[in-house]
Amino acid sequence: MAETTFWIRERFPVLYESGEAKAVLVDITSFAQMELIMDSLVNREEEPEDAILAASAVLQRLVAQARQEPPSPDWERDLDEL
Numbered sequence: 001m002a003e004t005t006f007w008i009r010e011r012f013p014v015l016y017e018s019g020e021a022k023a024v025l026v027d028i029t030s031f032a033q034m035e036l037i038m039d040s041l042v043n044r045e046e047e048p049e050d051a052i053l054a055a056s057a058v059l060q061r062l063v064a065q066a067r068q069e070p071p072s073p074d075w076e077r078d079l080d081e082l
Contacts, residue, residue: 006033 012030015023026034053059072078 009024013025014021015025
């Protein structure tokens, strides 16, 4: 899968209020893409793998392990590196 830089903050104008970012402006084409993605997420069918993972003890162990980890000081960078 080709990596894309479409979903980066610098691509969209940000509106500020009292120096704090409050909103993002997107063009109609970008909004249509986001709307399609959101609709797909909301209306997607449950996958068998999800039910198996939820029913197993593995998910609970992963959650417990994640809660024991210290929070990342720069979680956005860490997420982008994935």
